[in-house]
Amino acid sequence: METTDEEFQKPFDRYYSAVIDFLKKSWQERRNFIIIVIFPLLFLSFYYLLIASNQYESEAHFVVRSDGQNAMPASGLGQMMGALGSAGGSQTEGVSVNDYLQSHDVVAKLQSQLNLVEMFRRPEADIFSRLWFANPTPEMLLKYYLNHVKVKYETETGITNVKVRAFRPKDAYILAETLLKLGEERVNDMNKRRYESAVGVxxxxxxxxxxxxxxxxxxxxxxxxxxxxxxxxxxxxxxxxxxxxxxxxxxxxxxxxxxxxxxxxxxxxxxxxxxxxxxxxxxxxxxxxxxxxxxxxxxxxxxxxxxxxxxxxxxxxxxxxxxxxxxxxxxxxxxxQKLFIIRVVEPNMPVKSTYPKPIVTIAGTALVLMLVYAIGWLIVAGTREHAA
CATH class of the missing domain: 1.10.287 (Helix Hairpins)
Structure with a gap:
């Protein structure tokens, strides 16, 4: 019995339909994973590995203390600092200096002394990391500044840690050094006001x-x-x-x-x-x-x-x-009761960039995205099962 062309074509049609159904099913099952996890990771990898600019960090430590202070720090490194004459400093003054170094006043002084905007808009800075506007508002400049300058006061030891990130090693060093000088000026102003208050009467x-x-x-x-x-x-x-x-x-x-x-x-x-x-x-x-x-x-x-x-x-x-x-x-x-700043660690001149950290950032982002995807998948699967 002779086979017609139509009969000969049927196996191929069934195979083609099966392949199309498999691809459609595969795409539908993996589409959300690709959109939620793969695409963001590809974009993030492209940015951090090919576009992101190097950022250099300079770090300094200091304490605020007075001659008349006898309180010893709690423990650990603070006890080691006791050799400096209770170098833990007054918590109130230390916190006030910490707050001052993160204020509009300091940003305004840095802008007038160092041209902070130009420092954050260096040519080597990529478009996503740099300060976007040449004439930012004070609030915008402060927000960007706080993303690149971290000031942390340790209550147990009285030590204030200052970390500064910039697109050039020298910029980071100069900015950290200037912050310490501004902190010393602030302490001197506090001493002056305290002296005038105590001696004025x-x-x-x-x-x-x-x-x-x-x-x-x-x-x-x-x-x-x-x-x-x-x-x-x-x-x-x-x-x-x-x-x-x-x-x-x-x-x-x-x-x-x-x-x-x-x-x-x-x-x-x-x-x-x-x-x-x-x-x-x-x-x-x-x-x-x-x-x-x-x-x-x-x-x-x-x-x-x-x-x-x-x-x-x-x-x-x-x-x-x-x-x-x-x-x-x-x-x-x-x-x-006169206050002064003791520099525990001087600002360093960075040699190697410490930011961005592409591997850590990409791996952490991948973990978060997969957790988000897994939670979403469980919610959708539970909803479907309940509906069925």
Whole structure:
């Protein structure tokens, strides 16, 4: 029996249909895997192996401490740093410096000193890694800066780690060195504000005491000029001594006069002379006593005003001494609490690029993508099974 062309063609049609069905089924089963895993890995491999620019990292470590700090670090490396005099530093100041090095202020200073934008737009930088805009906004520049500069404060040791990535080794080194200098400037500003805060009150009190002393001294000078008396106390003592002497002479003259009454006549020239001497002494004593006690311009009134000024002067002098001692103490305390930065590790000049890390990045991405695909496949398979 002869076979027709149609019968001869049937095996080939069945084989062709089977191949097409297999390819369709194979593509449908592998399409999601290729889209979710293979294509991204191919693109990532192409970028990291052929396009990505080398990036160099410079690292530095420092601590913030003060002379008056005695607290020892907790353990480990912090105990080793104890040889630097409790080099763990104050946690508050260390955290504040850490925060400052990641702020808009530092980015603005770096831009003015180093032209940070140009540093992040080097010609050798690839299009995906470089800073895209030549005139970025401050927020955009800060975000890019934080992607390339990492500042981490270790609470246990007090050490701050600074890591800087750039497209040139020298750029990374200069940027890390400048960050340390800016941190030192920040600490110096903190010292200045702390010193002014601690010493300012004591200085004001001392200035007030000086003004008060000057005011009282001027009042004493005016008093001496007005009364034409350099020291009323000495003048008073002299006056009292003079009155005492005159009183003694008067008593003696009276005694002589009483004795003469018994021996000679009251009309005798000797008796009359002695009587006149007693009267003269009485007049002088009364006058000197009047100068001491009577009237607004008396010696007692002047001495009282002068003593008041002297008491005020002594009180102002004690106040001045106390203010001066407070100023010295405040200055010493401020000096003991003065902060400074100790460089534990100086910035290094990179020789070999450390970024990007293509093998690690591709392998990690592949693992994540396969996990995502596996989770999605399980969800879809469970949904289908539940629907069936």
């Amino acid at each position: 004591a200085k004001n009190q001392l200035e007030q005491a000086e003004d008060k002393i000057a005011e009282i001294q001027l009042a004493i000078t005016h008093f001496r000029r007005g009364d034409q008396d350099l020291d009323p106390r000495i003048t008073g003592e002299t006056q009292i001594k003079l009155v005492s002497q005159l009183t003694a002479q008067l008593a003696q003259a009276r005694a002589q006069l009483d004795a003469m009454k018994e021996t000679i006549s009251p009309d005798s020239p000797q008796y009359i002379a002695q009587k006149q001497q007693v009267a003269s002494l009485e007049a002088v004593v009364n006058k000197q006593k009047s100068l001491m006690t009577n009237g607004r311009t008396s010696m007692v009134t002047g001495l009282g005003s002068y003593e008041e000024l002297r008491i005020r002067q002594e009180f102002a002098a004690k106040r001045y001494e106390s203010a001066a001692a407070s100023l010295v103490k405040a200055s010493e305390t401020a000096m003991r």
